[in-house]
Structures are given as C-alpha cells and as structure tokens.
Ligand SMILES: [Zn+2]
C-alpha cells in the first residue's frame with residue numbers, strides 16, 4: 324500500500340493519513356463497503372445492516388432470505404477484485420434526514436431507515452460506491468483502485484442479530500480481514516491456520532478430553548476420564564501449593580436463598596446472569612459467585628486481628644447465564660469451577676498479601692510453562708471519584724499496594740485509568756501463549772463493598788471493632804477455561820507431568836503381551852500413567868495412534884526387549900530413542916515429571 328493513505332471525507336474533501344492504526348481502520352472499513360458492493364452485485368435483493376472495522380479485520384451484516392455458503396466467499400473475493408480494477412470512487416453526498424429516509428425506504432433498506440431515524444440529526448452523509456448507497460459518516464479511501472488486491476481475504480460466515488439482540492431479525496455476517504501490507508495478511512493467515520490446528524474444541528474431541536451435550540444444554544462441560552485426570556493434576560498441584568502458602572480450603576453449598584444474594588447485591592446488579600428458582604414458596608439461587616459463601620464462614624465467629632489474614636480457597640463451581648451467541652467451547656461457558664479464594668486482612672497486611680499473591684501468580688504461570696504475560700492495573704477514573712464505593716484512603720492503600728508489588732518485582736504493567744469496577748481496583752494477568760495470543764486468567768480484585776454489606780468485623784489490637792479488607796482472587800480463572808488455554812498453548816501435546824497418559828506400551832506380537840503387562844504394572848507402581856495397546860493392529864498403526872493421541876512416550880516390547888528385560892523407547896517429538904532398562908526409563912521420566920519439564 325502506498326503511504327500515506329489517500330482518503331475522502333463526507334464533505335467531498337480529500338486528505339492523507341500516515342501509516343498508523345487509524346489508516347488501517349479506514350482501510351478495513353472501506354474494504355467492508357467494497358465487500359458489500361460485491362455481495363449486492365452478486366446476490367441482488369440482499370439488504371444491508373452495518374459494516375465496521377474490528378480489531379483484526381472487518382465484517383458486514385447482510386439481510387438475505389437465502390443462506391450464504393462457503394463457496395460464495397471466493398466469488399465475493401473475486402468480485403471485489405473486479406471492482407478494484409474498475410477504480411470506483413467513494414462518492415459522498417449530504418442529504419436531509421427526510422430525503423435519506425425516503426431514499427432508503429424506496430430501496431427497501433429498512434435497517435438503514437431505522438438507523439437514520441435513530442442516529443441522524445438534520446442532515447447526514449451517505450456514500451455511493453458503484454451501485455450501492457450506504458449511510459455512513461466515513462471517511463473512506465478515495466477510490467477502490469487504491470486497494471491492493473493481495474491485501475484482503477474474506478474469511479467466514481456467521482449468524483448474527485440486528486444490533487446484537489436475539490429478539491431482532493437474524494442476519495448473516497461475513498467476516499474478512501485486510502492489511503496495509505500483503506505480507507501482514509500472509510502472516511495473519513498463517514497465524515489463523517495455526518490457531519485452527521490448536522482449536523481446543525477440535526483437540527478436545529480428538530483427545531477425548533471433554534464434550535458438550537446439546538441434550539443437556541449449551542455451555543455445560545462434560546469432563547471425560549482423560550480430561551478429568553488433567554483436572555485432578557491441576558487441582559492437586561494447586562491445593563498443595565495453597566496449603567503451603569497458608570490458605571485453608573472450604574466447601575460451600577451450590578444453592579442458597581435469595582436473601583443471601585440480596586444482601587450481597589448480586590440479586591440487584593447481577594440478576595440477568597443468575598439461575599433462580601422457586602421451591603416450597605421460597606426463592607433460591609444457584610451460586611454465580613463463591614464470595615458470599617466464604618463470608619458466611621468468616622461470620623460464624625468473632626474474629627480478632629490475631630486471626631488475620633484469613634485465606635479461604637475453594638474449587639467453587641458456579642453457574643452464570645450467558646447469551647448462547649457468546650458461548651465458546653471451554654473458554655466461555657455457563658457452568659465452571661473457579662480456583663477461587665478470598666482473603667480477609669487488616670490494612671497493615673494489605674501490602675504483604677498482595678506481594679505474596681503476585682509471587683504466587685508468577686510461580687503458577689511458570690509451573691504451567693508460560694513465560695510471557697501482560698499485566699494490567701485497573702484504577703478508578705479520578706474525575707468521578709464519587710461514583711466508586713470505598714473511601715479515599717481505601718483506594719489509595721489498595722492502588723499503592725498493587726503498584727508497589729508490581730514495581731518491586733520489576734514487572735511491566737499497563738495502568739488502565741477508569742477501568743476499575745466501582746467496588747475496587749484490580750490487577751489482571753494475561754498470559755501470552757505459544758503463538759502470541761493473550762489470555763486473561765489471573766485476577767486480584769479489592770472489594771470495598773461486601774465487607775460493609777455483610778457487616779464483617781474484627782477486634783483490633785486497640786480493642787475496638789474494625790472492618791477487614793477483602794480481596795477476591797482467582798489464579799487460573801476457572802479449570803475449564805484453563806484447560807482450554809492449555810490445550811491451545813500446547814496444541815494438545817501436554818508436558819509430561821500433565822499428560823493424561825504418559826506412556827503407552829506396545830507389544831509387537833501376542834507373545835509379548837505378558838511382558839507388556841509387567842512393564843505397565845511397574846510403571847503404575849511408580850505413579851506413571853501407563854496403558855498397554857494390545858489391539859490386534861499393525862505396529863505402524865499403533866505408533867500413529869499414540870502419536871495422534873500426543874502420548875509423550877511409547878515403549879515398544881518385542882523378543883529382544885523381552886530377553887534383555889528392557890524397553891525400546893520412542894518419544895513423541897524426538898522419535899526413536901533406543902533400548903533402555905525399565906529402571907533407566909523410570910529415572911528419566913520421573914525427573915521430567917518432578918521438574919514439570921516442557922519439552923522443546
Ligand atoms: Zn463507511
């Protein structure tokens with residue numbers, strides 16, 4: 324793309340935008356118009372919704388009786404290239420609101436009419452591109468000849484609703500992407516293909532880890548035996564680590580009376596996400612959060628400053644209603660288990676608690692093989708202080724503890740002004756996966772409202788009553804989401820310590836079965852997760868099956884191994900590793916497990 328980008332404003336004047344995010348956005352938005360023009364010319368009778376640029380491309384929502392199919396995408400792309408060759412210009416024109424409404428109504432563009440009625444004042448700008456007229460404030464690139472035909476791609480079709488509301492008309496959304504440089508597009512397509520290979524929904528099915536049942540409902544995860552093994556490993560690791568660091572585990576009910584949620588405020592502010600039901604003339608809520616439960620335990624006794632800090636942890640399963648359109652495999656669900664904890668402490672203890680938490684977050688990330696992360700510190704909008712709960716002193720204490728804990732560790736962070744929720748500041752940790760994608764996992768969140776709402780207190784060293792500081796924190800977020808991220812990060816090839824099956828023993832012939840069984844028993848004794856593949860299949864088939872199953876080690880046993888009491892070791896990444904004694908193999912694998920090694 325020739326820079327600066329030549330653009331045209333709604334009043335017909337032209338301008339230039341230097342190579343920047345702004346230029347990319349105008350380019351993508353213009354590409355969405357180009358796509359709309361191509362679609363309208365290929366499929367007459369199609370009506371238009373909206374077509375914005377988004378973070379990694381653009382889309383346009385179309386209203387069409389027939390469904391678009393995969394094969395249409397290539398046709399649309401070719402048509403766009405034809406329109407580029409015609410060098411059509413983005414012709415702006417100013418109309419009065421009445422004129423515009425009459426004009427779009429004549430064209431049958433009822434969605435545009437609705438938008439104009441709502442958004443436009445006295446006059447408005449419309450654009451003509453070829454045969455398509457659109458209501459848009461622009462700016463756009465000056466003419467289609469400025470598009471590089473190798474800089475965009477039409478990607479996929481999805482269902483959508485007019486204005487994102489399920490009650491409205493259903494539309495068809497076509498996504499595309501465009502970059503100022505064709506090589507950036509090539510990079511993006513490569514990343515997209517890599518991401519497709521790693522899709523946790525696909526791998527979750529292939530590796531038999533989890534499923535979602537339409538019969539049971541969307542957004543609810545069924546953990547299969549292998550998925551459950553990984554889950555137990557994750558939970559056991561965390562449980563041990565938390566006990567070591569002074570946490571206590573608690574267990575709280577999944578259902579509680581509405582009264583509890585009225586006190587906590589969730590009934591008022593979070594009702595649309597809660598599963599509520601009536602029984603015995605009483606209303607109950609399936610818990611969407613664990614905090615009120617932990618608070619119930621805190622409140623059972625008079626607490627003293629000597630009892631603090633108290634750290635209550637729970638693998639707490641919660642249910643939250645989410646619109647079906649946003650559900651996504653294990654990453655966005657309706658039922659999930661948070662690795663939740665709440666810390667109750669004095670003001671004096673805040674810094675140490677936050678500090679220990681940051682150490683814990685970093686340790687956990689490293690243990691699961693993540694070295695890169697982004698940290699965001701969300702603080703309040705200083706110009707709207709009265710909109711936030713908590714006192715000036717509480718906010719200062721919290722923000723300075725969060726900031727200091729980061730700077731003391733030399734952690735880079737982004738300060739998100741005005742991004743804090745009304746009840747307290749927080750730190751979010753987004754880890755960066757193997758192909759550079761960020762995933763929001765850990766959160767450390769101050770809460771200045773719940774201690775007040777539930778009347779929490781402790782007796783201070785001065786003998787009088789004080790309100791404890793309360794922190795919510797989740798390290799993995801939820802085990803569902805975390806497993807989804809692990810699958811995508813490792814493309815299903817989990818480090819040995821997490822692999823549901825660590826070694827598969829493959830007897831070459833019937834007569835080696837007994838020895839294979841002995842090897843398996845020895846491995847199980849040493850807590851190695853081992854299986855024997857004694858199916859009536861060829862050796863090559865079994866090796867491929869183990870390879871697709873991403874099992875770290877294959878131990879092949881035949882005449883030679885049987886005689887020497889050895890195993891022939893094959894690693895999923897390095898291939899054939901030669902013969903070893905079983906004890907020698909055990910030493911290697913136990914070392915890797917103990918160090919939570921990540922293979923290259
Ligand atoms: Zn536009």
Ligand SMILES: [Zn+2]
Pocket residue numbers: 612613614665795796
């Ligand atoms: Zn909480």
